[in-house]
Amino acid sequence: MTAAPHQTDGHTSVALRMTGISKRFGPVQALRNVSLTVHTGTVHALVGENGAGKSTLMKILAGVYQPDAGSVEVNGHEQSFASPAQALETGISMIYQELDLAEHLTVAENIFLGAEPKGPLPFTISHKRMIAQADELAGRFQFDIDPAAKVEDLPTGDCQIVEILKALRHHASIIVMDEPTSSLSEREAKRLFEVIRRLRSQGLSIIYISHRLEEIVDLADEVSVLRDGELVDCEPIANLDITKIVHHMVGRELTDFFPGRAVTIGGTLVQVQDLSCAAGIRNVSFEIRRGEIVGMAGLVGAGRTEVAEALFGVSKKTTGRVILDGRELKIDSPADAIASGIALLTEDRKRTGLCLELPCSWNITLPNLDQIGFKPLIKPARESRIAQEVGSRIAVKWSSPQALATSLSGGNQQKLLIARWLLADSKFMIFDEPTRGIDVGAKTEVYTLLNKLAEEGKAILFISSELPELFGIADRILVMRRGKLVGNLVKKDTTPEQVMHLAAVEERT
Amino acid sequence: MNKFVRQLLPFGTLLLLIAALAALEPDTFLTTDNILNVLSRSSVNGIIAMGMTAVIISGGIDLSVGSMMALAGMVGAVVMLKTGGGAPTAGAMWIGTLVGIGTGLLCGLLNGGLITALSLPPFIVTLGTMSAFRGISYVMNNGMMYDVPTYKFLGQSSPAGIPVSVLLFALIVLVAFFVLRYTPLGRYTYAIGSNRQAAFHAGVNVNRNLLAVYAITGLFVGIAAMIQTSRTVSAQPTAGISLELDIIAAVVIGGASLSGGRGTVVGTIIGTLLISFLRNGCTLLGISTNIQLVVIGAIIIGAVALDQMARAKAETT
Numbered sequence: 064m065t066a067a068p069h070q071t072d073g074h075t076s077v078a079l080r081m082t083g084i085s086k087r088f089g090p091v092q093a094l095r096n097v098s099l100t101v102h103t104g105t106v107h108a109l110v111g112e113n114g115a116g117k118s119t120l121m122k123i124l125a126g127v128y129q130p131d132a133g134s135v136e137v138n139g140h141e142q143s144f145a146s147p148a149q150a151l152e153t154g155i156s157m158i159y160q161e162l163d164l165a166e167h168l169t170v171a172e173n174i175f176l177g178a179e180p181k182g183p184l185p186f187t188i189s190h191k192r193m194i195a196q197a198d199e200l201a202g203r204f205q206f207d208i209d210p211a212a213k214v215e216d217l218p219t220g221d222c223q224i225v226e227i228l229k230a231l232r233h234h235a236s237i238i239v240m241d242e243p244t245s246s247l248s249e250r251e252a253k254r255l256f257e258v259i260r261r262l263r264s265q266g267l268s269i270i271y272i273s274h275r276l277e278e279i280v281d282l283a284d285e286v287s288v289l290r291d292g293e294l295v296d297c298e299p300i301a302n303l304d305i306t307k308i309v310h311h312m313v314g315r316e317l318t319d320f321f322p323g324r325a326v327t328i329g330g331t332l333v334q335v336q337d338l339s340c341a342a343g344i345r346n347v348s349f350e351i352r353r354g355e356i357v358g359m360a361g362l363v364g365a366g367r368t369e370v371a372e373a374l375f376g377v378s379k380k381t382t383g384r385v386i387l388d389g390r391e392l393k394i395d396s397p398a399d400a401i402a403s404g405i406a407l408l409t410e411d412r413k414r415t416g417l418c419l420e421l422p423c424s425w426n427i428t429l430p431n432l433d434q435i436g437f438k439p440l441i442k443p444a445r446e447s448r449i450a451q452e453v454g455s456r457i458a459v460k461w462s463s464p465q466a467l468a469t470s471l472s473g474g475n476q477q478k479l480l481i482a483r484w485l486l487a488d489s490k491f492m493i494f495d496e497p498t499r500g501i502d503v504g505a506k507t508e509v510y511t512l513l514n515k516l517a518e519e520g521k522a523i524l525f526i527s528s529e530l531p532e533l534f535g536i537a538d539r540i541l542v543m544r545r546g547k548l549v550g551n552l553v554k555k556d557t558t559p560e561q562v563m564h565l566a567a568v569e570e571r572t
Numbered sequence: 573m574n575k576f577v578r579q580l581l582p583f584g585t586l587l588l589l590i591a592a593l594a595a596l597e598p599d600t601f602l603t604t605d606n607i608l609n610v611l612s613r614s615s616v617n618g619i620i621a622m623g624m625t626a627v628i629i630s631g632g633i634d635l636s637v638g639s640m641m642a643l644a645g646m647v648g649a650v651v652m653l654k655t656g657g658g659a660p661t662a663g664a665m666w667i668g669t670l671v672g673i674g675t676g677l678l679c680g681l682l683n684g685g686l687i688t689a690l691s692l693p694p695f696i697v698t699l700g701t702m703s704a705f706r707g708i709s710y711v712m713n714n715g716m717m718y719d720v721p722t723y724k725f726l727g728q729s730s731p732a733g734i735p736v737s738v739l740l741f742a743l744i745v746l747v748a749f750f751v752l753r754y755t756p757l758g759r760y761t762y763a764i765g766s767n768r769q770a771a772f773h774a775g776v777n778v779n780r781n782l783l784a785v786y787a788i789t790g791l792f793v794g795i796a797a798m799i800q801t802s803r804t805v806s807a808q809p810t811a812g813i814s815l816e817l818d819i820i821a822a823v824v825i826g827g828a829s830l831s832g833g834r835g836t837v838v839g840t841i842i843g844t845l846l847i848s849f850l851r852n853g854c855t856l857l858g859i860s861t862n863i864q865l866v867v868i869g870a871i872i873i874g875a876v877a878l879d880q881m882a883r884a885k886a887e888t889t
Contacts, residue, residue: 377773398775407773415773418766420833429763430774432756441754483774 077139078103078268079124079155079237084133086119093119094292097133101237101285106259106269108279108300111289112312113363113528114499117272120289121239124270125157126150138236156230160242162222164214171197171210174228200228204261220251227258238262239270244278245364256282274362276305276567288312305568306560313530313559321535322507324514328538329353332522333491335374338383342369343546346382351491351522356513358537358554359526361566366546367526368410371493374524375407376400387491401430406489408480410496410526416480417468424450424464427483434487453482457512474505481512492516493524498532510536530559542566581878582825582842589846593853600856608735612727614848615741616641616803617819618841619796622748623680623789624819625840629752630785631765631832632687632694637793637819638812639705640679644797646709648672649718649807659722669726672801673794679705680790684783694786702816709809717808720801727802737799744792749837751788761785765832821868822847825875846871 079101086094094116101107111117122128124135126144135142137153144150147157164173171193172179180192197210206224214225223243230238240259244252259269259282273279279286279300286303288296288311296311333351338344344366351357361367373380376394385392392403400407409415417426427450432438435449450464459478461471468479477497484492494513498506513536517523527533533540534554542550542565550565593601600606620637627634651671656664679701686697729736752758760781763771772778801807826843828835847868854864 375773396775396777397773398777401775409773414767415769418763418770418833420766421762425759425762429759429771429776432759438756441756441759443753 075102075104077101078105078137079270080136081120081124082134082136084120084123084130084135086123086128086130092292094123094130097289097292097294099287099294099297101268101270103138103236103268104263104266105284106263106271106282108271108273108283108286109289110273110276110279110286110308110312112530115289115312116292117289118241119292121157121241121270121272124150124155124237124239126155151233151235154234154236155239156233156235156237157239158223158226158230158241158243160245162219162226164222164225166213166215168214169210170208170212170214170217170225170228173214173225174200174210174232176229178232197228200231204228204231204258204265206258218251219246220248220254223247223251223255224258227262235267237268237270239272241272242274242363243271244273244275252278274567275569276308277569279308280305305564309560309563309567313563321532322511322514325518326354326538327518328355329520332388333524334384334386336384336386338370338373338380338385340369340373340378340380340383342366342372342378344369344373344543345546347543347548349541349548349551351524353520353522354517355539356517356523356525356537358533358540359524359543360528360530360533360540360550360562361543363528365543365566367543368495369546370543371407371409371495371524371526374400374493375405377407397430401487401489402433404490406484406487406492408484408492408494408497410499412473412476412480417476419469420467422465423454423459423461423468423471423479426468426479427453427464427486430483431486449486450482453486454479456485457482457508474501474508477501477505477509481509489521491522491524493526495526496528497525498527498529506532530562533562534559544569581882582827582839582846582875585875586842586846586849589849589853593849593856597853597856601853606852606856608730608738610845610848610852611738611741612735612803613852614844615735615737616796616800617815617822617848618741618844619744619792619799620789620815621819621822621840621844622744622837623785623792624823625748625826625828625835625837626752626758626761626785627694627789628820628823628828628830629765629832629835630761630782631768632782632785633698633820633830634683634694634786634789635698635816636679636683636702636705637789638815639702639709640676640790640793641797641800641812641815642709642807642809643679643705644672644676644794645801645807645811646712646718646809647675648794648798649720649723649801650712652720652723653718660720661722665720665723665725668720668723669798672798673791676794676797677787677791680787680793681783683790684786687786688779688782706809706813709811712809715809717806719806721805723802723805725802726799727804737803740795740799744795745837745841752837757781757784762833765834767833818847818868821872825872827879843875 077100081099084094084097097120109117119128123130126147126149142153165176174197175193179188180196182189194210201208206228208221208224214222243255247255262269271283283300285297285299286308287294288308290312329352331350332353336348338347347370359367372378374385376396376399385394387404394400394403424446428435428437428446447464454464457478459482460475468476471479497509513523513525525537537554540552540554540557540562541548542562544566624634624637648668648671652660652664652668655667660668683698683701686692687694726736760771760776763776764778764781768778800811822843823835823840824830825846826836826839828839850868851864
């Protein structure tokens, strides 16, 4: 199912040709022989699941990463970018999802950052000329924006415009936009599409990354689909529809990569009723039974992590009840959650998981001091023994339990956190993206472990952005979209396409 | 191996310094009196440094300890004078001592309370209380000190040949060592300093622990304040000016990281003694106090630079 890049019909010229790009990060092959051709004056959509390699490919284009193999050609000239500055000079501008503006400065100051028009005296800036030039630039593309306004006072939609103006000031010929509409209202998004069309008509090429497939069908001229670091499809939008795109995105064989499990699902263990929180999840209700692994799918920002955090007491819930084993829980903090028998393996092990500069054993016992009888006093010898025991159960590779957590590989760091929750022996375990950033071997170990925990009668909520692993492991799949639960599907009665549809496509109402 | 060398570095420097002083000034330096004198002087700094070690491990800082010491001493002394008159009796001294120590504890609770309740950076809160505590100390007696001529027990007595202050220092070192190593409070302090978010997600009550850390520091400052008051048989509103810098220097020379998660009681003791012996040695050698400041400054920078180099090397190998 490897399609060759779409051959052009002669009259359009090629703005960008990336050929045979490969990139490896440690054990992970992020990109494998990817070729991408973008024509001048077109909008080229780049789609794929999380981890498919879109960001890596774009970061290579922007000079952030250097490819292991392959070449980049801009307007017919071969280029190799050693730094983002070089890529920018060549006419390639990136607009990241997290906008990159100096909030306290004005629109004009942001646009001309690093290239301010000189004033009459040495080391001074002519604000007047800067504003005039910004006005002129905005006028040329018919953008309606006040160059003297402070960026912090602008709505998000206008900030995008500022980013685009910044790119235009750099004489960009190719602009990469990464999920530009993820934080825009519908009206702002429509306006942005207008702007993008205008840029296209002026001969710029736009590489447009989005999970929102309706947008792509609306806006793009061509679509390239990445899956597992490979280009699987590239064709004009005329040949495609949402169903076909989804199929290309998820269509991969499920092999015995996923270990099997003797399923003995018992009675209801977890009941979540009408859960809402300030972070934007609304009236989420579901149940998980003993021994059941329930997957949770959804796009980035759909509210999956927020559900986990509300259940675990990280954030305050505004409505909702959580009933575990028939008992309603009162949870105001992670400490309460842990004491009630809930575990959360957070999605970002460096930020919210590990104390990297502390010993492995300390990281394992940290939430469990009470349970293993280390209150009021810690017993260091016993602590080492406990850490060693639980660590060897899942084969954590360390020089000793006293080694600092930072000395472990990514996969082993993840295992360290899993070991922590194994020791806690919670009844309800939430795993938020447990296989992110770990290699394939370690992934399989994580799956095996999830199965084992389910077999022990625990209830497991498994949040993942990778549909294949959800389909490989879960018994049931919940789908979140924009803070709401929009699907509760039994695995054997559904397909990845259906889940992706629910997650990515707004119903037309 | 590298780690070992790193930990040994301040200790080795200390030994070298002592050996050098012993060789240069054998008659004055290597006497029991001089050594006990240095230790006794160190006790005030050392006791406060034990609290500061915990604060710095938690990722915070306490700039107010010097002012707090002045305030606690002033409050303790005025209570002695009010309850016992111009030459306080034993009972009055006891009450004053306890009230002075309690004042330190309250000041620490205030610091911790502001930091946790208002989610303010420790640097800002303790910068503010540093100023406020000092101001109150001056206001109490219009900028004058309180004389407590009979208050000698804590700072000037040596039953069985060892100064009481040194014994108290030793006791507090043991307490700090024990708390940091063997109690959940100590463990949580390391975890909060290493990664506050991760500690929170692991069920650590971050605010309660930080409150305890600042309160204990205040308690230690209170004890140190009463020793200092007794050493000079007076409470002075100017006591402990820029003391916080000496204390932070001692903790950092001892290997603690200002970004939190790292630091030891033993390291801090070595850092404290290093500074004390350096001061003492310079005095014995007739080097002016002004030059001492330069030397101590160089040592702070050198110690941290060496530590970082060793760390960077350990990470690349």
